[in-house]
Amino acid sequence: MGGGDNGVMKSIRLHPGKEKSLRRKHPWVFDGAVARGGADSGETVRVESHEGRFLAWAAFSPRSRIRARVWSFDEAQRIDATFFSDRIARSIQARSFFDIRSDGLRLVHGESDGLPGLVVDRYGDVLVAQFTSCGTERWKQVITQALLDHTGLTQLYERSDASVRQLEGLPEVKGWLSGSGSTERVISEHGWRLALDIDRGHKTGFYLDQRENRQRFFQWTRHRRFETVLNCFCYTGGFTVAALAGGAGHVTSVDSSGPALEQARANVRLNALPLDRTDMLDADVNASLRQFLAQGRRFDAIVLDPPKLAPTVAHAERAARAYKDLNRLGLQLLQPGGVLFTFSCSGGISADLFHKIVASAGTDAEVDAFISERMAGAPDHPMTVHFPEGEYLKGLVLVRKY
Numbered sequence: 001m002g003g004g005d006n007g008v009m010k011s012i013r014l015h016p017g018k019e020k021s022l023r024r025k026h027p028w029v030f031d032g033a034v035a036r037g038g039a040d041s042g043e044t045v046r047v048e049s050h051e052g053r054f055l056a057w058a059a060f061s062p063r064s065r066i067r068a069r070v071w072s073f074d075e076a077q078r079i080d081a082t083f084f085s086d087r088i089a090r091s092i093q094a095r096s097f098f099d100i101r102s103d104g105l106r107l108v109h110g111e112s113d114g115l116p117g118l119v120v121d122r123y124g125d126v127l128v129a130q131f132t133s134c135g136t137e138r139w140k141q142v143i144t145q146a147l148l149d150h151t152g153l154t155q156l157y158e159r160s161d162a163s164v165r166q167l168e169g170l171p172e173v174k175g176w177l178s179g180s181g182s183t184e185r186v187i188s189e190h191g192w193r194l195a196l197d198i199d200r201g202h203k204t205g206f207y208l209d210q211r212e213n214r215q216r217f218f219q220w221t222r223h224r225r226f227e228t229v230l231n232c233f234c235y236t237g238g239f240t241v242a243a244l245a246g247g248a249g250h251v252t253s254v255d256s257s258g259p260a261l262e263q264a265r266a267n268v269r270l271n272a273l274p275l276d277r278t279d280m281l282d283a284d285v286n287a288s289l290r291q292f293l294a295q296g297r298r299f300d301a302i303v304l305d306p307p308k309l310a311p312t313v314a315h316a317e318r319a320a321r322a323y324k325d326l327n328r329l330g331l332q333l334l335q336p337g338g339v340l341f342t343f344s345c346s347g348g349i350s351a352d353l354f355h356k357i358v359a360s361a362g363t364d365a366e367v368d369a370f371i372s373e374r375m376a377g378a379p380d381h382p383m384t385v386h387f388p389e390g391e392y393l394k395g396l397v398l399v400r401k402y
């Protein structure tokens with residue numbers, strides 16, 4: 001059998017003109033583009049133009065607005081266990097192209113690695129996978145086996161408790177798919193030890209995408225000898241550890257999650273850094289920033305790393321106001337010469353829009369600042385030419401003018 005029919009005869013036919021994005025190798029087919037056809041949840045379908053010409057092999061999602069996600073644009077490609085094994089092998093191999101200073105890294109980053117709906121992180125000896133589409137759900141056993149084979153590991157934990165599963169009509173689930181035992185791990189990032197829990201932590205346990213930006217914050221701290229640092233949305237204290245390791249005089253860390261702050265304290269201790277030079281506040285960041293301002297407190301460096309405020313473009317407007325507010329307060333709280341590391345991890349806010357929001361926050365705050373650096377997600381969370389939506393994390397380093 002030379003491939004090509006994929007053992008199925010199911011197809012979806014698009015409306016006239018709706019094949020354009022697929023011709024540019026963009027991997028999504030929206031519900032409005034589909035004229036007719038369908039399949040079971042996650043089943044492979046042949047995507048055809050209005051005239052019936054082959055466009056792609058894709059996984060069908062009966063309930064999602066993203067009605068199909070492309071596995072391959074090659075008509076001769078069979079979508080089978082070998083296909084997944086090859087894609088996963090390539091994805092893992094691509095990580096050696098990048099300079100990653102950690103044993104915690106993302107091995108598969110969805111669409112960017114040709115595997116839409118799949119995220120896989122490795123923390124030392126354990127793999128954590130998130131299956132967020134009907135297609136990856138259907139192929140879960142095959143994908144799990146390929147991941148174990150290509151890494152030589154035996155432990156794989158599933159964290160498919162992401163709310164995006166609801167859009168696919170899939171229930172939220174988590175638990176061991178292979179192996180068992182403790183869900184706690186300690187990774188080594190830039191020589192720091194960072195503890196995490198793959199069961200209780202956010203996402204797959206940790207924000208690996210900020211790895212290089214934490215390193216950059218460490219370098220700035222060492223260079224500028226910040227006396228007072230404010231780490232907003234600190235989670236388990238990655239930027240707090242970076243600041244203390246860089247010699248910061250005092251770090252105030254704020255998060256509204258008690259367990260995350262517990263872990264942050266543990267991470268400071270784990271690196272033999274001085275806990276007496278930190279405050280960990282279980283509080284709402286917005287309220288804390290207003291309170292600090294009213295108290296006349298100022299900081300030499302501030303990190304603003306809020307959660308995803310605009311998951312899609314539809315949420316962008318309200319999110320833009322929230323980002324602007326946060327950044328206005330952040331800029332007002334900076335000492336002259338102070339440094340703001342500000343981020344957005346919203347797919348719905350482009351780098352360009354984020355820049356505009358921060359600029360407009362500066363105008364409102366009546367604070368001028370040098371835009372010293374632009375930041376992005378870590379290289380193991382790549383974006384690709386064909387899938388610009390992959391650019392979700394963006395950041396700016398601002399230096400307040402005197």
Ligand code: SAH
Nearest residue numbers: 207233234235238255256257284285305307
């Ligand atoms: N900078 C972190 C990741 C931040 S994730 C790192 O490097 O690991 C975003 C964090 O914001 C989460 O820990 C979440 O608990 C927290 N959070 C969300 N809304 C908040 C709010 N209104 N006030 C304080 N913390 C909040």
